[in-house]
Amino acid sequence: MEAIERHxxxxxxxxxxLVLVLGLLVIAKYAFNQRFAHFIMLFATDKYLLLKGKDPNLFHPFNVLLFAVNVVSVGLFIFIFYITFTEGYPDRPLVVFLRIITAYTTFxxxxxxxxxxxxxVISVNNKMNYYLFYKLSYRNFTALVLLPLSIFFLYSWEPTKLVLYITLGLILTLNLITLLSVFTKNRQYISSNWFYFILYLCALEIGPYYILYKLVTKFQGQ
Structure with a gap:
């Protein structure tokens, strides 16, 4: 039997x-026990949004802790994409990861x-705060769900490109459902301010991702 070289x-x-992330989750659970209990049921019930969305504090320590987990989780998933779609493992993987999370956080x-x-500018702070809180909550939850999947890919099973594309497609679908949900709940307000809504949609929900896509494809082409 021919030996197979394994790197x-x-x-x-x-x-x-991951130990750091676990520590952040433990702090979030025990420091904000009730809020954490409502948060982990986010896809099953709107109780968390109904209770905390009335006067959303985007910079609440709980949100900051979960966003830190979000950054690491998404960063690891992007890192898996990077090592799967590039030839060879990077010489300094930690540096690559730090660049990824810096770019993601900045974006x-x-x-x-x-x-x-x-x-x-258009005097809709209350509506925008709720909208941002809504998006932040769902994206933090999605990142939390994504974390064990990334761990599985890194430690147990090397994913194929197709599997990563399917996973990415599911994540994008969940984000789209989140946006459609909040738009549906505020359709009456949107219908009376449709011009500002179209402006926002093009400038801040479509434009940044299109620019990011063009930058990534340009970088890959070089």
């Missing part, structure tokens, strides 16, 4: 990251800032 790749830095925070500025 051992150290995942120690990922293990440390999210920049988009958030532009949305807040637009809300100030």
């Amino acid at each position: 051992a790749v150290s995942l120690d830095w990922i293990t440390l990251l 999210v925070l920049l988009k958030f800032s532009l949305e807040k500025i637009l809300a100030d």
